[in-house]
Amino acid sequence: NAVIGILGGGQLGRMTALAAAPLGYRCHIYDPDADGGPAAQVSFAATSAAWDDWAALDAFAEAVDVVTYEFENVPVATVEYLMKRVAVRPGPMALEVAQHRVTEKSFARDQGLETAQFWGVTTLDELIDGLSAVGVPAILKTCRLGYDGKGQIRVDMESSLATVWEELGSDDAILERMVPFVTEVSVIAARGADGEIACFPVTENSHEDGILRRSVVPARVSDAVAAAARKAAETLIDGLDIVGLLAVEMFVTEDAEVLINEVAPRPHNSGHWTQNGCATSQFEQFVRAVAGLPLGPTDILYESEMLNLIGDDVDKVSGYLRDPDAHVHLYGKAEARPGRKMGHVNRRLSPRRG
Ligand code: ATP
Ligand code: MG
Ligand code: MG
Numbered sequence: 001n002a003v004i005g006i007l008g009g010g011q012l013g014r015m016t017a018l019a020a021a022p023l024g025y026r027c028h029i030y031d032p033d034a035d036g037g038p039a040a041q042v043s044f045a046a047t048s049a050a051w052d053d054w055a056a057l058d059a060f061a062e063a064v065d066v067v068t069y070e071f072e073n074v075p076v077a078t079v080e081y082l083m084k085r086v087a088v089r090p091g092p093m094a095l096e097v098a099q100h101r102v103t104e105k106s107f108a109r110d111q112g113l114e115t116a117q118f119w120g121v122t123t124l125d126e127l128i129d130g131l132s133a134v135g136v137p138a139i140l141k142t143c144r145l146g147y148d149g150k151g152q153i154r155v156d157m158e159s160s161l162a163t164v165w166e167e168l169g170s171d172d173a174i175l176e177r178m179v180p181f182v183t184e185v186s187v188i189a190a191r192g193a194d195g196e197i198a199c200f201p202v203t204e205n206s207h208e209d210g211i212l213r214r215s216v217v218p219a220r221v222s223d224a225v226a227a228a229a230r231k232a233a234e235t236l237i238d239g240l241d242i243v244g245l246l247a248v249e250m251f252v253t254e255d256a257e258v259l260i261n262e263v264a265p266r267p268h269n270s271g272h273w274t275q276n277g278c279a280t281s282q283f284e285q286f287v288r289a290v291a292g293l294p295l296g297p298t299d300i301l302y303e304s305e306m307l308n309l310i311g312d313d314v315d316k317v318s319g320y321l322r323d324p325d326a327h328v329h330l331y332g333k334a335e336a337r338p339g340r341k342m343g344h345v346n347r348r349l350s351p352r353r354g
Contacts, residue, residue: 003028004290005064005086006039007078008071009046011331011341012267013039015275016070019283025291030060031071038331039070051078061085068244068290070266072098073145089193089290090242094265097240101143101174101262108260111239113232115260116251117177124165130175131155137178142170148339149210154178179259181251185219186270187233188247190285193292197234200282200298202226203270205249211339215270215306216349217277221252228258236263244289245282247271269308269341276327276346277304303350314342323347 001024006013009031017027017039026044031037033048040046045063049056051074060082061067067088069079072095079092097107105115119130121140131138142151153164155175184207188200204219205212219226229250237246240263247268249261271282280288280296288295309316314336320326330343 001026002065003063005030005060005067007067007069007074009034009037009039010070011038012070014042014331015283016267016286017043019281020287023287025287028064038333041332051075054081057081066290072264072266090244090265094240094242098263098265099144101141104262108236111235113235113260114257116179119175121173121175122171124162127161127165127175134175134177139176139178140164140168141174142168143172143174152210179251179253182254183219183221183252185221185229185252186247186249186268187229188245188268188271188282189233189237190245190289190295191237191242192289192295193243196295197237198295198298199230199233200271200274200278201300202229205270211310212269212308215273217273217300217304222256225252225256225258232258232260245286272344273304273306273346275329277301302348305347305349307345308341309343309345311336311338311340320345
């Protein structure tokens, strides 16, 4: 039976591999730290080799039928190398856009969507110019490689820009206006090999210290906002010509404006609730799209919340195991470091029938 190659060996790869099995697919993980990691633990094969180990990539391409990624910071050169040997879904355009915050926001604007005001910053002088352009409060972020709120510094009237610039320690940055949002939402869209699109229900997200803490579905937004959020996700997944998934994080303002924050061409933490609360999970949908199968239905089965288990939260698992409305998902990570995502719990919120 067919083998899906996955670049990246974290929890998203793990849950993708688990969802691939019932559809008859085996997964082969490729990651510089694949060995014994969350995805390798549940996969048929794993290769631990560098992103530019061309001989290892040749062997990987030989061993799989299609390649995808669960991590958007795979070097574009790696994907371009693999593409000459095996189908890679999504293609490199999605990676290129999602890897760089200025490119990402510019792409969204080119598609007619709104974002926070932003300014590309590569020097202290540009930071000073940027602050007068976007205004305060603002947030300075590295353009590449940030996640879970890492590589971000808030900037206000009192900030010393020289200190902020030194603290960031990157000369490829973006200054964004802080959006006074009322709600953060996300939409995960799937696009099949034939161009068919299916969106999962709009999810409402709460972050603490830049890390996703809780997602709730359905999002408490108006029908018009929900429609605009889904439309934005459809526009972006089409524009990026993705076969696979695209997660779109958005801010909703008091005036019901929807601003694009960032995109990820892969399964997303805010979509984990679909494992238990939706007709098709985001991981199954991902496998379906990448494998060229028809997409599954995205109907919500019950109102749900998803709670991330971060660091020591993992100690609360025994309580959730006694909760009849909870489903526990652990990632098989050995060490519970502070700020590290160890697992999550999906909980049913709407009453059971009968
Ligand atoms: P992820 O782990 O989702 O990839 P990330 O590190 O790439 O996160 P962002 O999504 O840019 O970072 O920011 C993390 C969170 O910080 C956002 O979800 C939001 O709560 C807050 N935030 C970021 N940028 C802004 C902004 N311009 N205005 C208001 N809040 C913001
Ligand atoms: Mg991000
Ligand atoms: Mg984010």
